[in-house]
Amino acid sequence: AQSVTQLDSQVPVFEEAPVELRCNYSSSVSVYLFWYVQYPNQGLQLLLKYLSGSTLVKGINGFEAEFNKSQTSFHLRKPSVHISDTAEYFCAVSADSWGKLQFGAGTQVVVTP
């Protein structure tokens, strides 16, 4: 069985400061990893994904994430946030034979001036 833990439920950050959102997963098989963003009362939008290859993945809006197999982590980073980055961020893993996604509980990012 697979599971996803997002270690922070809320992350306050000042505008133009860096941010890191932590995600750990557990799975006994190979995994595919995703980060999604959700703005209030909207659906989810894909930020980036790791399927294979380079462990450093670059996504949209200046976000990047690093897959660390030994630590079973997939942390999301952005070097300088904007007010518009205020949103909820979800880490997800696909590992079973069919490919269903298991989502973490989400991290609310609040960017203030």
Add this chain to the structure above:
Amino acid sequence: DGGITQSPKYLFRKEGQNVTLSCEQNLNHDAMYWYRQDPGQGLRLIYYSQIVNDFQKGDIAEGYSVSREKKESFPLTVTSAQKNPTAFYLCASSHRRHDEQYFGPGTRLTVT
């Protein structure tokens, strides 16, 4: 433009009534999914379908039903047996397994 549409955006029902949420996609995706979102709990899978006329229960299927008669459509019925139906419901689709999922804008259901 390709995408997923869900209607309506907001839905209000009285307790004891069944209600059907619409989900349509024009992405030509084989797989479709329904999720329920509650504050602080992330997304939980209700039902999923890999192909027309076939669907499987997810983690929280009790009190819900679905159909997949067409590739483009995957409606979800919230029945009166669902004990706590008030939530935000999201529909998604993907081309193949392990692919990214594309999400609709969601339907917020309130049952009183």
